[in-house]
Amino acid sequence: MSASDVSLAGDAANVISPDKLPFVQVSQGVRLKELTGRAAPVGARSTLGSVALFELDPGHASAWSHNKLGEESFFILQGHGEVWTGNTAHPVGPGDYILIPPAVVRSIRASKGEMLKFYAITTPAWSKDDDVLVPAPEGAPK
Numbered sequence: 001m002s003a004s005d006v007s008l009a010g011d012a013a014n015v016i017s018p019d020k021l022p023f024v025q026v027s028q029g030v031r032l033k034e035l036t037g038r039a040a041p042v043g044a045r046s047t048l049g050s051v052a053l054f055e056l057d058p059g060h061a062s063a064w065s066h067n068k069l070g071e072e073s074f075f076i077l078q079g080h081g082e083v084w085t086g087n088t089a090h091p092v093g094p095g096d097y098i099l100i101p102p103a104v105v106r107s108i109r110a111s112k113g114e115m116l117k118f119y120a121i122t123t124p125a126w127s128k129d130d131d132v133l134v135p136a137p138e139g140a141p142k
Contacts, residue, residue, distance in 0.1 A: 014043045018053045029060030029110075037125040050125035054108075056081070056116040061109035061141070065133045067102050070122045074098040074108060079116035083108045087139035105134055109141065 016035050023031040034040045037050025056062070056079075074083065076096045082089040083098050084107045092098060092108075100106050110116035120126075136142045 016041070016044055023055070027060075027063065029057035030062055031055050032120075037122070038127055047125050049121065049123040052120045052126070054116075054118050054120055056108070056110040058110055058114055059112040062107050063133055064105060064107045064136050064140075065131050066105045067122070067126075068130050068132060069102050070124060070126060070130050071102055072100045072106075072126075073121045074100075075119045075121070077117040077119065079110060079114045081108060081110045081116040084140050087137045089140075105137060107136070107140070 018033050018035060021033040021035070021041065023033055025031050032052040032054045035051045035053060036044045036046050037052065038045065038047060040046070040050070054062075074092070074097070076092050076094055076098075078094055080091070080093045083092055083100075084090070085100065085104050090098065108116070108118070
């Protein structure tokens with residue numbers, strides 16, 4: 001690991017409170033707070049991995065996409081929904097952990113009656129260049 005990979009203050013851990021970070025609006029009904037990664041607050045930037053706290057309003061979904069190289073996982077904190085991989089739905093709820101290999105087309109959707117909160121972890125750290133937006137697969141919700 002080189003100094004450019006992680007920018008922590010000295011050799012000390014950096015405690016990051018999501019409550020103190022602003023949300024970034026990704027799309028209507030979808031927002032995130034990046035705790036660590038390429039666009040994280042100073043002292044928490046990393047190219048090795050990223051962690052973002054997502055909130056999806058009831059009935060809203062992330063864009064359909066896949067990572068070229070990044071492996072992604074979701075850890076569900078609150079609410080229920082579905083992770084779609086291709087045209088297959090996987091029901092999810094609190095405590096579920098979902099691992100999505102690179103190149104797998106996916107979208108995560110909150111159930112109509114409740115907000116979905118989850119952590120998205122990407123290794124290496126998420127980058128716009130690695131994220132490929134695609135149309136919804138045949139038979140999957142748009």
